[in-house]
Amino acid sequence: MLALAYLALLLVLPVGLVLWRTVEHGAGPVWHALTQPNAIHAFRLTVTVAVVAVVCNTIFGVGLAVLLVRHNFPGKRVLNAVVDLPLAVSPVVVGLALILVYGPSGGVGRWLGDHGMRVIFAVPGMVLATIFVSLPLVVREVAPVLEEIGTEQEQAAWTLGASSVQTFRRVTLPAIRWAVAYGVVLTLARALGEYGAVAVVSGRVVGKTQTATLFVEERFQNFDQSAAYAMAFALAVLAVVVLLALNLLRPSEET
Amino acid sequence: MTAPVVDVAVPEGPLHPQRSVAAGRVRGTGLSLGLATLYLSLIVLIPLGAVVWRSRLRGLGAFWHAVRAPEAWAALRLTVVAAMVVAMVNVVMGTLIAWVLVRDGFPGKRVVDTLIDLPFALPTIVAGLVLLALYGPNSPVGIDLAYKRVGVVVALLFVTLPFVVRTVQPVLLEFDREMEEAAASLGAGRATIFRRIVLPNLYPAITAGAALSFARAISEFGSTVLISGNLPFKTQVAAVHIYGRIESDDPTGAAAVSVVLLVVALLVLVSLDLAQRWAARRG
Numbered sequence: 429m430l431a432l433a434y435l436a437l438l439l440v441l442p443v444g445l446v447l448w449r450t451v452e453h454g455a456g457p458v459w460h461a462l463t464q465p466n467a468i469h470a471f472r473l474t475v476t477v478a479v480v481a482v483v484c485n486t487i488f489g490v491g492l493a494v495l496l497v498r499h500n501f502p503g504k505r506v507l508n509a510v511v512d513l514p515l516a517v518s519p520v521v522v523g524l525a526l527i528l529v530y531g532p533s534g535g536v537g538r539w540l541g542d543h544g545m546r547v548i549f550a551v552p553g554m555v556l557a558t559i560f561v562s563l564p565l566v567v568r569e570v571a572p573v574l575e576e577i578g579t580e581q582e583q584a585a586w587t588l589g590a591s592s593v594q595t596f597r598r599v600t601l602p603a604i605r606w607a608v609a610y611g612v613v614l615t616l617a618r619a620l621g622e623y624g625a626v627a628v629v630s631g632r633v634v635g636k637t638q639t640a641t642l643f644v645e646e647r648f649q650n651f652d653q654s655a656a657y658a659m660a661f662a663l664a665v666l667a668v669v670v671l672l673a674l675n676l677l678r679p680s681e682e683t
Numbered sequence: 684m685t686a687p688v689v690d691v692a693v694p695e696g697p698l699h700p701q702r703s704v705a706a707g708r709v710r711g712t713g714l715s716l717g718l719a720t721l722y723l724s725l726i727v728l729i730p731l732g733a734v735v736w737r738s739r740l741r742g743l744g745a746f747w748h749a750v751r752a753p754e755a756w757a758a759l760r761l762t763v764v765a766a767m768v769v770a771m772v773n774v775v776m777g778t779l780i781a782w783v784l785v786r787d788g789f790p791g792k793r794v795v796d797t798l799i800d801l802p803f804a805l806p807t808i809v810a811g812l813v814l815l816a817l818y819g820p821n822s823p824v825g826i827d828l829a830y831k832r833v834g835v836v837v838a839l840l841f842v843t844l845p846f847v848v849r850t851v852q853p854v855l856l857e858f859d860r861e862m863e864e865a866a867a868s869l870g871a872g873r874a875t876i877f878r879r880i881v882l883p884n885l886y887p888a889i890t891a892g893a894a895l896s897f898a899r900a901i902s903e904f905g906s907t908v909l910i911s912g913n914l915p916f917k918t919q920v921a922a923v924h925i926y927g928r929i930e931s932d933d934p935t936g937a938a939a940v941s942v943v944l945l946v947v948a949l950l951v952l953v954s955l956d957l958a959q960r961w962a963a964r965r966g
Contacts, residue, residue: 431783432795434776438841439798442817443805449816488722495719499712507716510723516948517731518902520922521941524929525730528737528938560726621806624904624922628929641808641905648812648909660809667804671797 443664450654450661461658466635470643470659477551477626477639478619481558485615489566490608494600496567497574514563522560523628526553549631554639557625562618566611573607574600610677617670621663731945738938749939757916758924759943761832765920766900769839770893777847777892778885784848785855802844807905810841815909830912835920838906843899847892854888887962894955898948 450458461467496508514522530537530547540547547553581603585595601608623641630637634646640659648656738746749755784796802810814837818828828834858881866876904922911918913927921944928937 431776431780432789435780435795435798438837438844439801442813442841443801445823446809446813446816488719491715492719495712495715499716501712501716507719507723510727512952513727513731516898516902516945516952518904518922518925518941518944518948520904520925520929521734521902521944522730524925524934524937524941525734527929528733528934529730534733556726560730563723563727617804621804621809623806623808624926628926641806644806644808644812645908656812660812663806663809664813667801667806667809670804671800674800675797 446657446660447664450657457654458658458661461655462662464655466638467643467655467659469635470638470640471662473551473554473638474620474640477554477558478616480555481562481619482612482615484555484559485562486566486608486612489563489611489615490570490604492567493570493574493604494596497571498579511564511567514560517560519561519622519624520628522557522625526556526560526625526629530556548629549633549637551637553629554626554637557629558619558622561622561625562615565614565618566608569607569611569614570604573604577603606677610674613670613673613677617667620666734938734941734945737934738942740935745935746939746942749936750943752936754915754919755921755924755936755940758919758921759940761835761919762901762921762944763947765832765836765839766897768836769843769900770897772836772840773843773847773896774889774893777844777896778851778889781848781851781855785852799845799848802842807842807903808908810906811838811909814838814841814906819910829910830914830918832918834910835907835918838910839900839903842903842906843896846896846899847889850888850892850895851885854885858884887959890958891955894951898951901944901947 462471492507492511496504496511517525527548528534530540530553532538532541532548537547545552547556581599582595585599590598621641622639623645626639627642627645630639630642632638632642632646638646640663644656644659644663647653647659738749750759780799784792784799805813814834815829817824818826818834818837820827820829828837862880863876866880871879902922903920904926907920907923911920911923913919913923915924919927921940925937925940925944928934928940
């Protein structure tokens with residue numbers, strides 16, 4: 429009873445209230461708030477950044493998992509620990525770290541600036557920040573599955589003369605596909621919802637480098653509650669979709 | 684998102700990965716290792732190294748001075764104390780929720796079970812907004828936690844809710860009921876059984892969940908921004924303080940506080956890892 433009351437007070441009632449507040453005047457105002465140019469731009473930017481981050485982290489995540497499980501090399505434990513590092517770093521510190529290196533006063537940043545490339549206060553920096561915070565998610569889903577399936581089938585493919593690319597595509601990939609899908613959904617959710625790291629590196633220029641989460645905060649601070657609630661509503665709906673997707677993927681992993 | 688994978692009850696040794704590595708693989712190792720190292724260096728290691736380097740730029744004295752600056756020190760203290768409170772509340776409530784989800788049957792149990800993960804999926808800024816709607820100045824229930832320390836703790840409780848539940852739940856699911864039945868047949872009461880039989884078996888999982896929620900709580904930013912109102916010396920947590928330092932163009936001060944946060948988080952996670960290895964070896 430106590431446990432359920434705690435959940436209701438901390439989780440269900442607050443979320444429910446915002447959902448209710450958003451839709452109580454009908455779908456019209458929500459639609460209106462979400463279709464204003466700044467909101468559309470924010471949404472588009474969020475999706476772009478998230479998709480790039482997911483693609484990078486999926487490719488490197490699967491590669492890293494294969495490396496960590498199937499290969500032996502000195503420093504493997506160190507690499508393993510470094511992969512988990514982003515989980516221990518505050519989003520704000522992620523932003524600061526990227527600014528120090530890629531910002532206008534950082535060494536690399538100045539060099540890139542001289543060559544006409546802006547990273548910080550621009551989209552590339554936001555992509556970097558999003559990659560940073562969601563980096564371990566695919567690796568940590570794929571590595572245990574790789575460990576579990578073992579190498580017998582891969583070795584069988586090898587003895588039958590398959591190349592390493594063929595072995596990976598025809599044998600390994602089908603076996604880990606659900607784990608990859610699970611990791612991708614987790615990465616996507618984290619990427620769409622990232623706030624702190626992106627807030628620091630984006631410079632939060634309305635209509636330029638403002639993502640959906642930054643839009644929520646900026647509208648709220650400017651007393652435009654209905655727009656803030658509408659975007660929060662959209663993000664919450666996405667979060668629920670993610671939860672349902674994860675629930676669907678989980679059982680299929682076992683088959 | 685989901686809690687980082689924690690092997691609380693370490694599974695029996697994985698089928699030892701093959702010792703014979705196919706010939707072509709050895710060649711591939713160098714290349715992919717190089718690429719992986721490059722990727723991690725450019726995105727994670729070099730930037731974090733820059734933070735550490737920056738904090739020490741003017742010597743250890745300046746570093747310490749920046750950390751002990753009244754505003755920074757107050758923010759750090761609030762952050763650590765709030766994170767401890769949050770970890771303790773999570774230990775009690777998380778264990779209780781896991782217990783209810785595993786042992787009790789009630790309608791809508793699957794929905795509740797799914798909802799536990801919502802704080803991981805919900806963007807943190809939305810979490811802050813949502814809490815402010817119910818417990819803010821316009822609260823329909825008349826509870827206003829905005830700009831108060833309690834508000835900060837509630838926000839941190841929200842985002843760390845899943846950690847203890849999700850580490851304890853699998854252990855409870857696999858728990859052998861026979862031990863409890865044996866204790867009951869010997870005349871132990873329910874409270875005694877829980878305290879003497881169940882709880883000791885849950886300790887590793889509870890500790891892991893508490894450590895993870897502590898680490899998450901000290902680094903949390905998004906959910907505390909709106910509800911804390913960012914009042915120095917009162918509700919300003921470390922991450923928000925760092926953000927303020929960056930905005931007012933003081934990267935050295937920001938880096939100093941960042942290093943403290945990093946070190947505390949790493950200490951907690953490394954000791955958790957060591958404790959788990961030790962427990963696994965002791966069996």
